[in-house]
Amino acid sequence: MHRPVQRHRQRLTRILVGAAAVPVLLVASGCSSDSGDGSGDDAKKDSGSSASPAATEAAAVKEATYAKLPETCKVFSSKTLKELVPEGAKSGKEGTSDDVATRGNCSWDSLDNNGVKGSQFRWLNVSLLRFESDQSRGTGEKLASEYYAKHAEDARSVDGAKDTKSQPVSGTGNEATLVTYDLKKKEGTFKQQTLVTRVENVVVTVDYNGAGLAGDKAPKAADLSKAVEKAAKEAVQAVVTANGGGDGAGSGAGSTPSKSASKGSDKSASPNPSKVSDKSASPGQGSDLSTSPSKSAAKKS
Numbered sequence: 541m542h543r544p545v546q547r548h549r550q551r552l553t554r555i556l557v558g559a560a561a562v563p564v565l566l567v568a569s570g571c572s573s574d575s576g577d578g579s580g581d582d583a584k585k586d587s588g589s590s591a592s593p594a595a596t597e598a599a600a601v602k603e604a605t606y607a608k609l610p611e612t613c614k615v616f617s618s619k620t621l622k623e624l625v626p627e628g629a630k631s632g633k634e635g636t637s638d639d640v641a642t643r644g645n646c647s648w649d650s651l652d653n654n655g656v657k658g659s660q661f662r663w664l665n666v667s668l669l670r671f672e673s674d675q676s677r678g679t680g681e682k683l684a685s686e687y688y689a690k691h692a693e694d695a696r697s698v699d700g701a702k703d704t705k706s707q708p709v710s711g712t713g714n715e716a717t718l719v720t721y722d723l724k725k726k727e728g729t730f731k732q733q734t735l736v737t738r739v740e741n742v743v744v745t746v747d748y749n750g751a752g753l754a755g756d757k758a759p760k761a762a763d764l765s766k767a768v769e770k771a772a773k774e775a776v777q778a779v780v781t782a783n784g785g786g787d788g789a790g791s792g793a794g795s796t797p798s799k800s801a802s803k804g805s806d807k808s809a810s811p812n813p814s815k816v817s818d819k820s821a822s823p824g825q826g827s828d829l830s831t832s833p834s835k836s837a838a839k840k841s
Contacts, residue, residue: 601673601674601675601678601679602673602679602681603673603680604670604671604672604673604679604680604681604740604741605680605681605740605741605783606670606680606739606740606741606742606779606780606782606783607783608641608670608782608783609640609641609642609643609644609668609670609742609779609782610668610778610779610781610782611644612634612635612644612645612646612666612667612668613632613633613634613646614778615646615666615668615774615775615778615779616664616666616771616774616775617774620770620771620774621648621664623767624648624650624662624664624748624767624771625648625649625650625662625663625664626650626652626662627650627651627652627662628648628649628650628651628662629648629650631648631649631650632646632647632648633646633647633648634646635647635667641670642669642670642671642672643667643668643669643670644667644668645665645666645667645668646665646666647663647664647665647666648663648664648665649661649662649663649664650662650663650664654756656754657755657756658752658753658754658755658756658757659752659753659754659756660750660751660752660753660756660759661727661730661750661751661752661753662748662749662750663747663748663749663750664746664747664748664771665745665746665747665748666744666745666746666747666771666775667744667745668742668743668744668775668779669684669687669742669743669745670684670741670742671683671684671687671741671742671743672741673741679741680740680741681740681741683741684738684740684741684742684743685714685715685738687743688715688736688737688738688743691736691743691745692706692717692719692736695717695719695734695736696719698721698723698732700723700724701721701722701723701732702721702722702723702724703721703722704719704720704721705719705720705721706718706719706720709735709737709769709772711773712735712737712769712772712773712776713737713738713739713744713772713776714737714738714739714740715737715738716735716736716737716738716772717735717736717737718733718734718735718765718768718769719732719733719734719735719736720732720733720734720761720764720765723749725751727751727753728751728752728753728758729751729758730749730750730751731749731750731751731758731759731761731764732747732748732749733746733747733748733749733761733764733765733767733768734746734747734768735748735768735769735771735772737772737776739776739779739780742779744772744775744776744779746768746771746772746775747768748764748767748768748771749764750764
């Protein structure tokens with residue numbers, strides 16, 4: 541009697557213990573499964589959401605301020621042209637350009653012939669170069685500033701130049717440099733003035749030279765410098781006005797041009813400073829009176 545009863549009790553105990561263990565295993569297994577799946581999904585979502593905005597922000601490049609250029613042969617007033625090139629105010633010749641939205645130039649020449657009393661020669665040229673923001677190279681302002689620095693240095697390194705001087709100019713664009721020197725030719729000594737200035741993402745170069753020929757006196761460099769500074773300010777203002785800016789905007793480094801004017805610009809028009817050849821600003825080329833200064837010196841890329 542005792543052995544059957546004892547075995548029955550042992551079997552009953554094992555069944556109850558096994559039954560109690562099953563729910564514990566199920567609960568433990570369920571918790572482990574839920575925790576792993578949930579944390580993995582959340583981690584993936586968090587990782588994706590945090591990386592995307594950061595990458596987008598890092599890839600953004602500021603849009604260039606100015607979206608277009610004015611007509612180069614119309615950047616100067618008739619009054620200014622009468623003062624700088626009195627005998628050639630209406631002789632403006634526009635240089636060739638494969639894209640007038642990004643580059644252009646125009647030149648004028650004047651010869652006041654007084655016969656045996658001598659003659660006065662003047663040559664004026666303006667060139668404009670606009671830079672668009674580029675994803676890989678940076679903002680239009682940055683590219684323009686780099687080109688401005690290189691172009692000003694080139695103006696200081698002209699072959700044959702004598703008594704070269706360079707000085708910063710205030711009140712004309714964001715940054716400006718005036719380079720002056722003398723260049724001797726068979727006709728006489730030409731006094732060259734090259735003013736390079738940057739207004740936001742546009743580089744403006746104004747070249748002006750003069751000479752007294754056939755025994756006439758050479759013009760004063762100070763007078764020519766004053767004239768070229770006036771012309772450069774007008775050219776800068778023309779760029780600002782063409783893009784919707786108000787009177788006086790862009791004449792100083794602290795100006796705030798109209799941002800709306802840059803909307804809808806052609807992003808494909810991105811001049812590369814390393815590929816731009818500004819032949820229009822080749823000082824002294826216009827001094828050979830056997831050819832037209834506008835033809836020999838106003839070749840614009």
